[in-house]
Amino acid sequence: MRQTQSKLADDGSESATPTRRRFFKGTLGAAATVAAIPALSGVAAAHFPLELDIDIQPENAENFIDLAEHESVSVVVHPSEFLNGDDERETFDPTDEPVRYRFGSRYALQDGEGARPTDDGEVTQVEGGHGDSHQVLVLDFPVSETGFDGEEEAGWLYWERADSGDHGYAGVDSVRVYGAETSNWNLLQLLRRKFDVEDS
Numbered sequence: 001m002r003q004t005q006s007k008l009a010d011d012g013s014e015s016a017t018p019t020r021r022r023f024f025k026g027t028l029g030a031a032a033t034v035a036a037i038p039a040l041s042g043v044a045a046a047h048f049p050l051e052l053d054i055d056i057q058p059e060n061a062e063n064f065i066d067l068a069e070h071e072s073v074s075v076v077v078h079p080s081e082f083l084n085g086d087d088e089r090e091t092f093d094p095t096d097e098p099v100r101y102r103f104g105s106r107y108a109l110q111d112g113e114g115a116r117p118t119d120d121g122e123v124t125q126v127e128g129g130h131g132d133s134h135q136v137l138v139l140d141f142p143v144s145e146t147g148f149d150g151e152e153e154a155g156w157l158y159w160e161r162a163d164s165g166d167h168g169y170a171g172v173d174s175v176r177v178y179g180a181e182t183s184n185w186n187l188l189q190l191l192r193r194k195f196d197v198e199d200s
Contacts, residue, residue, distance in 0.1 A: 052171025108147025150180025
């Protein structure tokens with residue numbers, strides 16, 4: 001992992017003060033989480049409990065992803081603290097863990113797919129809202145492998161505990177996805193193949 005001493009605020013600018021965007025983004029992220037969790041299969045939810053604190057596209061307020069224009073998507077992984085399956089307090093520090101992440105739509109990740117980071121990421125110092133600071137891991141993912149089709153309101157990040165990829169932690173954040181013409185074309189091709197098979 002590369003390490004830098006630059007200070008990245010939650011809105012992507014170099015600032016030490018929290019912003020309104022972070023507050024509303026947290027509210028939207030929580031709403032997306034509540035809406036999305038029931039749609040997860042029991043197996044996926046059990047194997048990847050929602051414990052990661054992430055920020056998608058921190059440089060823009062709407063977390064928008066343009067499938068036609070953006071080549072990569074940035075995801076910031078913050079340290080998080082939670083009770084694990086043994087009811088013991090656990091801290092996940094992304095700067096100390098192996099870089100085994102997948103990012104994209106909920107369905108892509110459930111199917112074992114999704115985008116892998118382009119490299120090991122960059123460790124950056126971030127100012128908190130109470131004058132404190134902590135290190136985060138900033139990752140870039142290729143847009144073309146995320147599985148987004150323009151209908152998503154949330155982006156998901158899985159961290160895999162081992163190379164097998166069967167267990168780990170998940171994080172979710174709200175997104176706005178644009179420029180889905182390519183994905184719609186791919187869907188049309190799939191439908192055509194399906195009907196061709198049924199007709200033959």
